[in-house]
Amino acid sequence: xxxxxxxxxxxxxxxxxxxxxxxxEVEQHIQECQVCASAYRNQTALRSAFKDSSLYHxxxxxxxxxxxxxxxxxxxxxVGRRPFGWRWLPIGVAVAAxxxxxxxxxxxxxxxxxxxxxxxxxxxxxxxxxxxxxxxHRTDVISSDQHTVKPWFDGKLDFAPPVKDFxxxxxxxxxxxxxxxNNRAVAxxxxxxxxxxxxxxxxxxxxxxxxxEVAAKHQGYNLLHWTNSGMNYWAISDLNGVELQDFARLxxxxx
Amino acid sequence: xxxxxxxxxxxxxVLPHLDAAYNLARWLTHNDADAEDVVQxxxxxxFRFFGGFHGEDGRAWLLGIVRNTTYTWMQRNxxxxxxxxxxxEVHEVKSADLNPxxxxxxxxxxxxxxxxxxxxxxxxxxxxxxxxxxxxxxxxIAEVADLPLGTVMSRLARARKRLQQILASHTQTEVxx
Numbered sequence: 001x002x003x004x005x006x007x008x009x010x011x012x013x014x015x016x017x018x019x020x021x022x023x024x025e026v027e028q029h030i031q032e033c034q035v036c037a038s039a040y041r042n043q044t045a046l047r048s049a050f051k052d053s054s055l056y057h058x059x060x061x062x063x064x065x066x067x068x069x070x071x072x073x074x075x076x077x078x079v080g081r082r083p084f085g086w087r088w089l090p091i092g093v094a095v096a097a098x099x100x101x102x103x104x105x106x107x108x109x110x111x112x113x114x115x116x117x118x119x120x121x122x123x124x125x126x127x128x129x130x131x132x133x134x135x136x137h138r139t140d141v142i143s144s145d146q147h148t149v150k151p152w153f154d155g156k157l158d159f160a161p162p163v164k165d166f167x168x169x170x171x172x173x174x175x176x177x178x179x180x181x182n183n184r185a186v187a188x189x190x191x192x193x194x195x196x197x198x199x200x201x202x203x204x205x206x207x208x209x210x211x212x213e214v215a216a217k218h219q220g221y222n223l224l225h226w227t228n229s230g231m232n233y234w235a236i237s238d239l240n241g242v243e244l245q246d247f248a249r250l251x252x253x254x255x
Numbered sequence: 256x257x258x259x260x261x262x263x264x265x266x267x268x269v270l271p272h273l274d275a276a277y278n279l280a281r282w283l284t285h286n287d288a289d290a291e292d293v294v295q296x297x298x299x300x301x302f303r304f305f306g307g308f309h310g311e312d313g314r315a316w317l318l319g320i321v322r323n324t325t326y327t328w329m330q331r332n333x334x335x336x337x338x339x340x341x342x343x344e345v346h347e348v349k350s351a352d353l354n355p356x357x358x359x360x361x362x363x364x365x366x367x368x369x370x371x372x373x374x375x376x377x378x379x380x381x382x383x384x385x386x387x388x389x390x391x392x393x394x395x396i397a398e399v400a401d402l403p404l405g406t407v408m409s410r411l412a413r414a415r416k417r418l419q420q421i422l423a424s425h426t427q428t429e430v431x432x
Contacts, residue, residue: 015393049368055388057277059273067298071266072262074302
C-alpha cells in the first residue's frame with residue numbers, strides 16, 4: 001500500500017469502517033511508514049480529545065418536559081383536524097341509502113331511463129355528425145364500386161357486410177369505413193342523395209328473424225333501423241323521412 | 256385511542272434520543288436557546304412524520320429531522336452563515352503539510368478541540384459531531400446528512416485535516432505568546 005492510499009484509508013480504518021483485508025494492509029503500512037504512523041497517532045490523539053464528556057451537549061433540564069407537553073397538544077389538535085372522523089358516519093350512511101333508493105327506482109320505472117334503442121340512436125347520431133365534420137372522417141375507402149368496398153372490409157370485421165351501389169336509383173355509394181358502435185366493430189357505408197349523406201351501419205344481429213323498419217328522430221336527423229338476414233341495419237340522414245324510407249326499401253330488396 | 260397509541264409509541268421510540276438531538280442542534284447553532292427552539296420544533300415535525308417511520312433506527316431518523324430543521328431555521332434567521340459554499344478543493348490539504356504539526360496535536364485538550372470544531376464550516380462540523388460524539392457509523396451519518404457513503408468518508412477525512420490545521424495554528428500561537 002502506498003502512502004496516498006494509506007492517508008485516504010486511515011480515517012476509515014480508525015472508524016472501523018474498513019473490511020478485514022484493507023485493515024490488515026493499513027496496519028502493515030503504518031508499521032513500515034513513519035509518516036503514516038505519525039498521522040495515525042495524530043488521529044488517535046484527536047479522537048481521545050473528543051472523548052472528553054464536556055464536549056457533549058446534553059439536553060438542558062426541563063426540555064423533555066416541554067417537548068412532552070407540546071407533543072400532547074399536537075396529538076389533540078391532530079384529531080380535531082381530521083376531516084372524516086366517525087362522527088360523519090351516520091350522514092354518509094344516510095346519503096348512501098338515498099342514492100341506492102334513487103337508483104332502484106330509476107331501474108324499476110322504464111319511463112325514467114332511456115331504452116337500449118334510444119341510447120343506440122344517440123350514439124349513432126353522434127357518430128353520423130362526427131363523420132360529416134371532416135371529409136377525412138367520412139370514408140376509409142372511397143369508391144362507388146361495391147366490388148372495391150366489400151373486399152376492403154375483409155379481415156377488418158368478423159362478418160361480411162352486404163354492399164350494394166344504388167347509383168341508378170339516385171343513391172350512389174360513396175365509400176365505407178370502420179366504426180365502433182354498440183360495443184363492437186361495425187361496417188359503415190356512405191351513400192349520397194343529391195347534397196345529403198346517408199350513413200348505413202351494419203352488424204350481425206343476435207336473432208335471424210327479420211323485423212320491420214322502426215323510425216326515429218334524433219337531433220333533427222331521421223333514423224331507420226331494421227333487421228334482415230341476420231344483420232342489424234341503422235340508416236341515418238338529414239334526408240326527409242320519405243326518401244330515407246325509399247333508400248331502406250332499396251337496401252332490403254337488394255338482399 | 257389511536258392517538259394515544261401513536262403518542263405512546265412515538266415517545267418510546269424517539270424521546271430517548273433527546274440528548275443526541277440537542278447535542279447536534281447545539282453544535283450547529285452555537286447557541287443554547289436556539290438549540291432548544293430547534294429541537295422542540297424538530298420533535299413536533301418528527302411527530303407529524305411519524306407515520307413514515309418504520310422502526311429501523313430512531314436516532315438516525317430523528318437526527319435527520321433535527322438537521323433539516325436546523326438548516327431551515329438558520330436560513331430563516333442567519334442565512335449569511337449558510338451562504339458560504341463548501342468548496343471541497345479549497346479545503347483540500349496535502350498530507351505532507353500536516354507532519355510538522357504532529358507533536359502539537361497530541362497536546363490538544365477538550366477546550367481547544369471545542370474551539371476548533373466551532374470554527375469549522377457547518378458541513379464539516381456536522382459529520383465530525385455525528386462520528387466523534389454520537390459515534391455513528393458511516394451508514395448512519397449518510398442517512399442523517401443525506402449524503403452518499405463515499406462522500407461521508409471523504410468529508411470526514413477533510414474535516415479532520417482541517418481540524419488538525421486549526422488546532423495546530425492555535426497551539427503554535429499559544430507556544431509563541
